[in-house]
Amino acid sequence: MAADRTGAVLAWVLDRSHEASARQVPALIEEAAQRLGLTGTRLYLTDLQQTRLVALPQPAARRPETAEADGPSEADEAGERAEALDIDASLAGLAYRAQQVQTSRDRTTAWVPMVDGVERVGVMRATGPALGERDLEGCRALAALATLIVVSKSTHHDLLVERNRSRPMTLQAELLWAFLPPRTIGTAQATSTAVLEPAYDIGGDAFDHSFSDGGLHLTLLDAMGHDLASGGASAAGLAACRSTRRAGGDLQDTATTIERTLQSWIPDRLMTGILAHLDTRRGEFSWVNCGHPPPLLIRDGHVVPAALERPPQLPLGLGYHKDAPPPLHRARLQPRDRVLLYSDGVTEARSATGELFGEERLSDTVIRSMASGTTAPEALRRLILDLLTHQDQRLHDDATILLCEWHPTA
Secondary structure, three states: OHHHHHHHHHHHHHHHHOOOOOOOHHHHHHHHHHHOOOOEEEEEEEOOOOOEEEEOOOOOOOOHHHHHHHOOOHHHHHHHOOOEEEOOOOHHHHHHHHOOOEEOOOOOEEEEEEEEOOEEEEEEEEEOOOOOHHHHHHHHHHHHHHHHHHHHHOOOOHHHHHHOOOOOOOHHHHHHHHHOOOOEEEOOOEEEEEEEEOOOOOOOEEEEEEEEOOEEEEEEEEEOOOOHHHHHHHHHHHHHHHHHHHOOOOHHHHHHHHHHHHHHHOOOOOEEEEEEEEEOOOOEEEEEEEOOOOOEEEEOOEEOOOOOOOOOOOOEOOOOOOOOOOOOEEEEOOOOOEEEEEOHHHHOOEOOOOOEOOHHHHHHHHHHHHHOOOOHHHHHHHHHHHHHHHOOOOOOOOEEEEEEEEOOOO
16 A cells, blocks of 8 residues: 555656756655655755755745746745755765665654666655654655656756856866766666766866667777867767767777867867777677776776786877777676776876875775775765875866776676
């Protein structure tokens, strides 16, 4: 009977979500929670740098059908001064980091992760009298549906974008973020996760990852400079990757297409990059490297020395790969192997005393985090925080890290 009621409430939310604005979604979810026997909810979304959880405006004591028509109330205006919680110093943050429900000691409040596939979106706070396991099951289902609704509206409702940011973006950063995929994607066979800093004024770094039938495509690009032309070059590079891949081209075809695109439209702009493909059935990892730091292979908690190092090739943009594509390399992975791609802005980040962050510190940070049971997205989040600390919270070059793991099912 409880399952029937939960299903009916979720169906009610879904039916009303189609025409609801982003501002109406919190009230819609809260009314659904009350129909499930809870006293209230609040939705918190992670900011771009994954340091805070920022609350969405919560209309007070009004039905979602009337909230938009009546205009913002005083409570709404107060909500515009967005409540924010520290991801590293709150129970809500623990739910986000561990991707597990957290409850207060008196079990009147639960913090439920909001996850889209394997991408962390935020958390939902649910309150009620003595929340039992059946209540928490309803909370998980409601949080999952709230996540889908928020994600579906995030491409065309600026309120959701604004709550994701703590300051304005530069023009080139705005351009690049419009092209970037979710930070984390995954299936039962493989997971890929990435981070990129400085988030609000990135110049030429970009990443891409996407699944096809039996494969995971990975791209990491680093265009020279930190201006709009750099962002445009990387955006054009991503578009060339996707266009060639979806037309049936291979990695070498993709490199050639990027080269020709740069020569035709953005001449004199150099770009390094790695284009890779993981066969998620057999574990074969294929890649081309155009002037980029070589990938790192992490196996059984250690970096396999020089496992993916190959003779260096020239960067893109010189015209060299226009008619002679870079060589294709292959390596066979073992189950649970991880491949780490990164831009030189990571390893070459210097502290105030001139100390390089370095490849060893990069790999050790990821390995130690994941050895303690931390998920890959959380390991990279912590890594980028360490990198920012190393360079006194101000990176002098773009820093992009992409980590993929092959974990085939039995």
